Amino acid sequence: MKHLLIADDDAHVRALLRRVLTREGYRLTEARDGEEAASMLRQQRFDLAVLDVMMPRMDGLALCEHIRELYDLPIIMLTAKDQLSDKEQAFLRGTDDYVTKPFEPEELLFRIKALFRRYSRASSDRIQLGQVVIDRQNYEVTAAGETLLLPMKEFELLAQLAQYPGRLFAREELIRLIWGADYEGDERTVDVHIKRLRQRFAGYADEFAIQTVRGIGYKAEVKSR
Template sequence: MRLLLVEDEITLNQQLTKALTAQGYAVDSSTDGEDGLFNALEIDYDIAVIDIGLPKIDGLELVSRIRQDKTFPILLLTARDHWQDKVAGLNAGADDYLAKPFQAEELFARLKALIRRSSGQSNPVLVFANLTIDTSLSLVYLDNEPVSLTAFEYKVLEYFVRNPNKLISKTELTEHLYQQDFDRDSNVIEVFVKRLRQKISPQQSDFFIQTIRGQGYRFNGQQ
C-alpha cells in the first residue's frame, strides 16, 4: 500500500516513516503542506497521514484541497486535543484523527480500518474460495492451513485482494508497493506473482491471479 506522510516534525517524520515501512507501506514523506499537496495530486495513494500544524499550507487546508481531486482515506494527526479541531478536520474531508502523543499500534490499526472501509471490506478477514486472508494479523490460510509468505509476497497479495476483479497493471503494482526511487523497469513483480501463485493455488496456478496478456493481472474475487 502506498502511503503519503505529511509531518513537519523531522524526528517524528523519520520515526513514522521507519515504522510504517516496517509495516509494509511504501511511504512518501513530506515536511510541509506545499510539498505534501504536490505529492497528493501527482501520485495515486492508498492512504495519507497528515499533521494539522504544517508550514506553508496547514493541514486543514491541505486536506480540503486534496479533497477537490482525490478520494483516498486521510488520517489527521493533531496536538490539539479539542473537539472543535477534530470537527474542523472531519469537515475539511479527513476520515479519522489521532491526537498526539499516540501509540504506533493504534495508528497501524486505524490505518488498516480506513483501508478496509475505503475498499468496501469492513471485515478484516477476507475469504475467496478456499483462501483466507486475515488482514489485521497479516496471515494467510489455504484450506485452513497456514501459508508461509515473505513480507513482500504478502504485500502483493493484499493489494490484489483489496482490489478484487480489477485489472491491475505491473506499473500500478510497482507504484503502490515500492518507494519512489524504485527501478520501474524491473521484472521483479513477475517473479513475486509467480511465487505467490505457487503458494496460494498450487493445483491451478492462475485460479486466483489471472494474467491479462499485455495488460496486467486480475484477482479472482469470487467469494
C-alpha cells in the same frame, strides 16, 4: 504495496512513522509541509494520507480540503490539538480519522488498516449492513429480501454513511455531499432525515445503527456481518 503520503514538519515524527509503517510493508513518501505534499499528490498516486495539522505554508486542514476536492483516498489527521472544536474542524474538512499527539504507533497502524478495509468495502456498488443491502447503481434498498422505497435524499444519506462505516461525518459535510454546496436551508434537515432513517430501520438495530456524535454529526456503526 500500499503507498502512503506522510505530511509532517517534525522530522522525528516522520522517522517514527517511517520505521513503523515500512516494517508493515507500506511504501512511504514524505513531505515537510502542505505545499510539498500537494505537489507530490500531483505527481504520484497514493492510497492513504497522514497529515499533521500544524504545518508551514499550507496547514493540514487546508491540505485535507484540497485532497477531498481532487482525490479519493482515506485521510488521517495527526495533531496535538484535542479539543472538540479542533476535531470538528478536521471532520468538516473531510478527514476520515483523527489521532492526537502523543500517540502510540501501533494505534495509528490499526487505524490505517481499518481505513483500508472501509474504503475497500466502499468500492462496491452494493453495500451490506447486516440484512440491509444498498444498491447504489439501481437506487434500491432491500431489507431481509424486501425492497424498500426511500425518498432520494434519504437514500443518498443512508448510502453515504453506510459507504464508510465508522467514519464520522459533520452535518455541514453531509449537507455539501447530499444537498449540494449551494444549499441555503437549515442544516437541521440532516437531523430530520436521520430520524426518518432510524424509524425505517428500527427493526435492524441489532445489526447496524446511525450514531450521533454530539456537537459534530453522524456515523454508521455495523454491529454484525
